[in-house]
Amino acid sequence: MKQYLAIFCAALLMAGCQFAPEGVEHILIKGSDTEVNLALSLAETYMAKDAMVSIAVTGGGSGMGIAALINGKTDIANSSRSMKPKEIELAEAQGIDPTPIVFAVDALALVVHPKLPVGELSVAEVGQIYRGEIQNWQAVGGPDLKITIYGRQSNSGTYVFFRDSVLQADYASTLMQMNGTAQIVEALRTDRSGIGYVGLGYVLDKQRNAVEGIRILNIQPPSDSTALSPIDVDNIRNGAYPLVRPLFQFTDGPPEGKLLDFILFCLSPEGQRIVENSGYYPLSPRYRQYNKQWLDE
Amino acid sequence: MSKNRIRYFVDSFARAAFATAALLSVAILLGIFIMLLYNGAKTFEEVPLSAFFLSTEWNPSAYGEPAFGVLSMVASTLLVTLGAMIIAVPLGVGAAAYLSEVASEGVREVLKPMIELLAAIPSVAVGFIGIVLVGPFLSRTFGLSNGLNALNGSILLAVMSLPTIITVAEDAIRSVPQSFKEASYALGGDAWVTLVRITLPASASGIIAAVILGMGRAIGETMTVLMACGNATGFPAGFFSPVRTMTATIAIELGEVPFGTTHYFSLFAVGALLFVLSLGFNLIAERIAAHYRYTI
Numbered sequence: 001m002k003q004y005l006a007i008f009c010a011a012l013l014m015a016g017c018q019f020a021p022e023g024v025e026h027i028l029i030k031g032s033d034t035e036v037n038l039a040l041s042l043a044e045t046y047m048a049k050d051a052m053v054s055i056a057v058t059g060g061g062s063g064m065g066i067a068a069l070i071n072g073k074t075d076i077a078n079s080s081r082s083m084k085p086k087e088i089e090l091a092e093a094q095g096i097d098p099t100p101i102v103f104a105v106d107a108l109a110l111v112v113h114p115k116l117p118v119g120e121l122s123v124a125e126v127g128q129i130y131r132g133e134i135q136n137w138q139a140v141g142g143p144d145l146k147i148t149i150y151g152r153q154s155n156s157g158t159y160v161f162f163r164d165s166v167l168q169a170d171y172a173s174t175l176m177q178m179n180g181t182a183q184i185v186e187a188l189r190t191d192r193s194g195i196g197y198v199g200l201g202y203v204l205d206k207q208r209n210a211v212e213g214i215r216i217l218n219i220q221p222p223s224d225s226t227a228l229s230p231i232d233v234d235n236i237r238n239g240a241y242p243l244v245r246p247l248f249q250f251t252d253g254p255p256e257g258k259l260l261d262f263i264l265f266c267l268s269p270e271g272q273r274i275v276e277n278s279g280y281y282p283l284s285p286r287y288r289q290y291n292k293q294w295l296d297e
Numbered sequence: 298m299s300k301n302r303i304r305y306f307v308d309s310f311a312r313a314a315f316a317t318a319a320l321l322s323v324a325i326l327l328g329i330f331i332m333l334l335y336n337g338a339k340t341f342e343e344v345p346l347s348a349f350f351l352s353t354e355w356n357p358s359a360y361g362e363p364a365f366g367v368l369s370m371v372a373s374t375l376l377v378t379l380g381a382m383i384i385a386v387p388l389g390v391g392a393a394a395y396l397s398e399v400a401s402e403g404v405r406e407v408l409k410p411m412i413e414l415l416a417a418i419p420s421v422a423v424g425f426i427g428i429v430l431v432g433p434f435l436s437r438t439f440g441l442s443n444g445l446n447a448l449n450g451s452i453l454l455a456v457m458s459l460p461t462i463i464t465v466a467e468d469a470i471r472s473v474p475q476s477f478k479e480a481s482y483a484l485g486g487d488a489w490v491t492l493v494r495i496t497l498p499a500s501a502s503g504i505i506a507a508v509i510l511g512m513g514r515a516i517g518e519t520m521t522v523l524m525a526c527g528n529a530t531g532f533p534a535g536f537f538s539p540v541r542t543m544t545a546t547i548a549i550e551l552g553e554v555p556f557g558t559t560h561y562f563s564l565f566a567v568g569a570l571l572f573v574l575s576l577g578f579n580l581i582a583e584r585i586a587a588h589y590r591y592t593i
Contacts, residue, residue, distance in 0.1 A: 148442050153528065153549045154358055163360050170360045173531030176445060176539050177549070179524060190433060193442035
């Protein structure tokens, strides 16, 4: 009996050791709800490779993640937007040095009703439409029809990103602020005069075809003379398609040790494959260059 | 302890319990109002009163200068509510008159619970109906590019306030003494004259109360108007304009607003304004109702 007890105790000890061996490093990731599934897949794959690291991922929104980083409550803040000047100020006051590392790219699509005879717009035209300076489709080669502009609600990160990078001004007050991406797509299935912006992943099926009932517009970048289709994955990979937004991992100062290992894994070919399988896009050369400020790959 | 003493104890205990219950609702009401005012007032440390009450531009998280004008959303709320009442009052009072004066007992017993069941539909389901049913119907009927506008909200809110209006108005109409109607018949009045000239005026105070209760239901409804009205922040040009009401604005923006900012406080100010608006309507209704009250 005593023998069994000893074996049992030993087994228990060993089991305990397996779950918490000496010297395991814990990494906390907090932030964007959009990215939480992607961050989880990356963390799980990485933990399977390195038993000495344990990574915990929670959501809560980009703002929550950044707030946690400022208060020293997380190692990595995931964010689908850059930090606001006010947040950087707050961080500096706390002695935190937020370092933005781009680890994936998200693409936005502009969608219209399939019967609207407009196939492409320039970034400048999109801005004019959403600022309310162009109010009729005639001005961009369409029929004589008043434009109905659809967008997200003001609490959405996409709303802010689109405003700050495409409009660079405020939206027209005629913007229909829809309650989520699904409602925008639903509205555009019936509204021939409408235009709306949505995450590209939402309007592409597994074979990268546009979902039925809407048309995805080709977008002409400011520096280019031809309009590019986001459906062609190469246009996004090489960074030519203009409506993309970087997804960030913020750390306190340039990452070191296991934190650096994990982030380098995210940027590695294997990590970037996980990014693509999660519906996002790998880094274009531009963002690789951007990361070089802090990272030596 | 004697029986009397027990009875005395139970009586005074019950009295205190009921008084507490009555006072509790007053205390909650006051507490909410003070909380709204206290937080809302902080808006005006940064925003001048005129920029809040007299501007049509609301954009607290603007790219450029933030704007805190409530005029557009107040107009939107009033427009949607007015539309709802234009639809719901004739229908509601008509239905109440039919139920209490015309319908047979059997019909009444079937209809009344069904009307009350209408109040049990969750507002998010009504909003969904607005998107998939009323919206496309409006855009087809009126040749609009889409049906997400103030009229859509008015129609849905009318449906939602109907049970309140019908139930309260029906009680009011039924409480008109039989002798009033008999007097009308005795003077040669037919059923129609009796209803329109005697019964309805005699129950006017109750009917007005019904309308005001229905209006309160409409003015404070959030999810339905948020889903069906299009949520554009501009000043409404009419019933075919997309609008964003006060309730929808609070619901959309309070979720993500940074704590303790002017934007945060301004949403409480909007809430306080909504409170004052519906309180004002209630007071006006009380006055009108008192004016019409028949003394027997």
